Amino acid sequence: MVLKRKKGKYMDRLDLMTIFVAVAEAESFSGGARRLAMSPPAVTRAISALESRLAVKLLDRTTRYVRVTELGQRYLDDARRIIAEVDEAEDALVGINGTPKGQLTLTAPVLFGKMFVMPVVVEYLQRYPSMDVSALFLDRVVNMMEEGVDVGIRVGELPDSSLKAVRIGQIRRVLCASPQYLAEYGVPNHPHDLQQHRIVAATGVTPSVEWKFWQEQQALSVRLRPRLTVTTNDGAIESALAGFGVTRLMSYQIAHFVESGQLQILLPDFESAPLPIHVLHREGRHKSARVRSFVDLVVERLRQEKALS
Numbered sequence: 001m002v003l004k005r006k007k008g009k010y011m012d013r014l015d016l017m018t019i020f021v022a023v024a025e026a027e028s029f030s031g032g033a034r035r036l037a038m039s040p041p042a043v044t045r046a047i048s049a050l051e052s053r054l055a056v057k058l059l060d061r062t063t064r065y066v067r068v069t070e071l072g073q074r075y076l077d078d079a080r081r082i083i084a085e086v087d088e089a090e091d092a093l094v095g096i097n098g099t100p101k102g103q104l105t106l107t108a109p110v111l112f113g114k115m116f117v118m119p120v121v122v123e124y125l126q127r128y129p130s131m132d133v134s135a136l137f138l139d140r141v142v143n144m145m146e147e148g149v150d151v152g153i154r155v156g157e158l159p160d161s162s163l164k165a166v167r168i169g170q171i172r173r174v175l176c177a178s179p180q181y182l183a184e185y186g187v188p189n190h191p192h193d194l195q196q197h198r199i200v201a202a203t204g205v206t207p208s209v210e211w212k213f214w215q216e217q218q219a220l221s222v223r224l225r226p227r228l229t230v231t232t233n234d235g236a237i238e239s240a241l242a243g244f245g246v247t248r249l250m251s252y253q254i255a256h257f258v259e260s261g262q263l264q265i266l267l268p269d270f271e272s273a274p275l276p277i278h279v280l281h282r283e284g285r286h287k288s289a290r291v292r293s294f295v296d297l298v299v300e301r302l303r304q305e306k307a308l309s
Contacts, residue, residue, distance in 0.1 A: 014086065016050040019043055020058060024068050024076050025148070025172045048141040080148065084282070090191050100290040101130030108153040111233050112252055113137035116305060117153060125173040127297075131290060145280060151298070152280040155250070163280045166299050169308030170274040175266040182264060190216075190247070191222045191270055197265070198245030202236035203228035208300040211248065213270040219271070250275075256306035277308060 008263065023032035023043060033043040041178060051058055058072035068076055087102070107116045110154050136142060144152050144163065158165055175194075186272065187195055191213045201209065201224075213220045227245060234248050236247040241262055257263040279299055281291050302308055 010013070013053075016046055016053070017233070018084060021076060021079050021082070021083065023047060023059065023066060023112065024072065027066050027132060029066060053294050057135045060094060061231060074085070079103055080145070087288070100128050100129060102290050103134065104130050104290050104294055105134045105136065105149045106134040106151040106153075107138060107147075107149050108140045109155060110137045110139050111250075112155065113254070116302060116308070117298070120301045123301075124294055124297055128290075128293065144280065149283060150288075151294055153302075154170045154280055156275050158276075158280075162280060165280050166277040167276055167278050167297065168299055168302040169277045169305070171277060171308060172271055173199050173248060173253070174251050174271060174275050175230075175246060175248050176240055176254055176258070176263045176266070177246045177266060178240055178243045178262065179264055181240075181245060188266055191220055191267060194216040194222055194224055194246060199224050199226040200226075200239045200247035201229045202233050202247060203229060203231050213267070213269055215271050248257065252305075252307040 019032065019036060019038075022035045023029055026032045026035060029043050030040050033040045045136060047059065054075070056075070057061070057069055060067045060069055082156065106117070106121075116238055117135065117137075121135055125131060130210050136147075141154075142149055143154060144150075150162075155171065156164075173189075177197075178261060181198075188197060191211070194211070196309070209226060210221050213222065228239055230239070233249055233253055235237045236249060237257070239245065240247045240249075241255075241257065246266065250267075254263050254265075258265060279295055281295050281300070
């Protein structure tokens with residue numbers, strides 16, 4: 001967003017709010033300036049003008065960082081809400097049959113995003129040339145309100161929130177190993193048998209060394225000592241494919257390798273309940289053409305994926 005100036009002053013309060021939000025989120029004047037395609041001095045003058053107008057210190061500044069003050073945090077929350085409502089009001093003017101345009105920010109888990117979301121993003125951008133997308137693929141729970149995210153794909157049970165959720169499928173947390181490994185070390189018949197096997201732990205899926213299973217509707221925990229611990233699911237998959245050991249991953253992550261016979265699922269009778277997958281979005285008083293069009297497309301495409309059913 002490039003802000004215009006008139007007679008040496010910023011045109012309105014919304015412009016000042018937008019600049020403040022950019023600086024606060026970037027925790028940097030230069031970072032906020034880059035985000036808005038403005039010069040750092042212009043951003044600095046805008047923040048000073050806003051603080052003078054409000055007679056409140058919004059930001060603590062040092063040579064190393066910029067942080068919002070306690071009052072600044074309250075103003076930041078209100079500013080984000082106001083800007084979002086203005087964006088939604090403008091989107092509403094496009095009309096239900098209008099062409100979406102503007103910026104959309106989405107988030108999804110890393111491997112899920114690579115496998116399932118990126119094809120939808122490419123299709124969406126090709127369908128709507130006036131749209132830009134920022135995709136945050138992270139293996140952590142993103143606070144969509146605080147981080148300005150429009151759409152999120154979330155795996156697992158959802159806490160209570162004001163977000164609108166559309167369920168599109170489910171996945172399982174599964175054990176697997178290669179046929180070569182199982183031919184050499186045997187197939188475990190009970191979770192306790194895993195203590196005699198080489199274990200590969202993917203911290204993104206199973207951060208604890210105590211793995212939980214279910215037996216006759218009762219929880220069963222097995223404490224394991226991994227021979228290999230990796231921070232990425234890709235790393236765990238590669239080690240399993242190489243025949244190193246037994247690992248635990250999400251069913252969608254290995255569906256292709258199970259289908260091709262490169263990996264074999266173990267102990268299916270001891271699996272925990274499936275985990276739901278939802279598409280989340282912020283639903284305001286006005287319907288957003290850009291959000292609605294992406295949600296409709298991603299829900300349709302993900303519901304067609306066999307690995308997510």
